[in-house]
Amino acid sequence: MNISLEEFKRLEEENRKLKQVIKKYKVRINNTVSxxxxxxxxxxxxxxxxxxxxxxxxxxxxxxxxxxxxxxxxxxxxxxxxxxxxxxxxxxxxxxxxxxxxxxxxxxxxxxxxxxxxxxxxxxxxxxxxxxxxxxxxxxxxxxxxxxxxxxxxxxxxxxxxxxxxxxxxxxxxxxxxxxxIRMFDIISINHPKLLHKYLDYLYGHWDFINNWIYEGNLPIWDTFVKQTNHIQMERSIAALKEYWNAKKHGLNSNQKTTYTIDTRQTEQSISNSKIDTKEWMKFSELRKHGYEVNKNKTIEERRIALHKAMKHIPLSKIQSHIQWLLKNAYKKDGVRGDFSNSINAYEMDLKYLQKIFHKH
Incomplete structure (x- = not known):
């Protein structure tokens, strides 16, 4: 059976409207009490x-x-x-x-x-x-x-x-x-203890977000459940969070508290700006002073501990600018002075992590 293009479009439009009606009635049915x-x-x-x-x-x-x-x-x-x-x-x-x-x-x-x-x-x-x-x-x-x-x-x-x-x-x-x-941990540990390790795997995959919601006073409870399951990654993450809160309370190497106001619009522009100001970085790296460096002995968790420590003293935009500069240099050296692929991968991961923080601020 052959139909004209005009007829086809008319039928297509009617079909679209019918789908909308069906969707509306499905919502009504779900909310209906018999x-x-x-x-x-x-x-x-x-x-x-x-x-x-x-x-x-x-x-x-x-x-x-x-x-x-x-x-x-x-x-x-x-x-x-x-x-x-x-x-x-x-x-x-x-x-x-x-x-x-x-x-x-x-x-x-x-x-x-x-x-x-x-x-x-x-x-x-x-x-x-x-x-x-x-x-x-x-x-x-x-x-x-x-x-x-x-x-x-x-x-x-x-x-x-x-x-x-x-x-x-x-x-x-x-x-x-x-x-x-914590309530979920308690229910799982009572009714289905074997599920707890798998559940922590799932939470670890979303840790970049969850760690921002954890109340400091609840950390010992998290620590207890995590250690019960011997979940190594989460143990490290909880330890990192404890260190972060400790650094936040007591400060780091300076008794003088420094406050920075970050303009989100400027920082987002600096991300895409290929001209990176590195004059101060080339003299001495404040970021490394707070423990940040990329080598085979530093884990992802340890690098992020260092980044969070540095954020208490260095504006977020400046931290990202420095890592961009390190990444640029790693690309230049790769294949010329040796294999820098691991460093490149680490810098790129840390930049993505910082990008998430930009959006949160």
Missing amino acids: NTEVEFILNKLIPNMAEDVIGQYEVFIEMCCPKLDYLELIRVITFLLKTNREDLAEFYCHFYLAERNLDNAIKGKQEVIDEYRNILIELSKEIDLKRNSTEIRLKILFEILSYQPTEEFPSVILEILEQNIYKFTDIIFDTRNDYWF
Whole structure:
């Protein structure tokens, strides 16, 4: 069947509009609470009262504090999150879990385990679906995962962690608060210790960002979990961060505090400027004075410790300008005075690292 170009374009435009409509309805479906769900939550939060009930106080207590078992509680919380009532979800989570007001008449039969698995999957989807009130949602999630009413349930939590741990971590990234990483360490170490080393591998791959979110007072906790797993790279990274905080508190070789104001626009221009001012550098390298140099005995972590030390005394733009000059010289010497490929690679890595810092400032 042959159609004209004009007809083809018309059909293509109609197809595009239909895709937009389908996408819109998918979003609506994801945010829709079914009649069954509404009926369940209303029956639990606002139960039918007998006609002979006397006194509004008793009615209020019954309405606010219905008797729930663990699975019912998770369902109630999930539906409250769907309706954007994080305040109520947090209240019920605290009242029933922290204050131990649950109905403990729950058995670890297989059908109950399966139901628990399905309910946790729904909760996990809801936690990941919306990013508003992120920290409240994380608090609720970790409270639920920390509570173990039967011996059979941890195996389900293990499954949920394996399936969703990186989704949960992306949510933690949104908070930029290392407290939630610590909560995750705790959940993993209790339910799935073997996963902790793999999880630290993942965090190490994002360390350039995470290290900026770690509160100094939490470093000993990080250190404890990292040493439990014998994760060498993370041990070095934590040690480097400790040294950085120590340098930040006590200073380095000078008692005089120097403050620099960095103009981001000027520094970004200096990155792309091929004319590098090296007059002061050629006399004496302040950067090397703070421990920065490229050789086979210096690890990446050690170079970055030196860079962070230098940043307390040298403007960021000047540090980058000097490394650009070192890189330029390494290129000139490579193949003429020997193999400088390792030095070139190291300088380029450090320039990329500094580029990230530029954007943060």
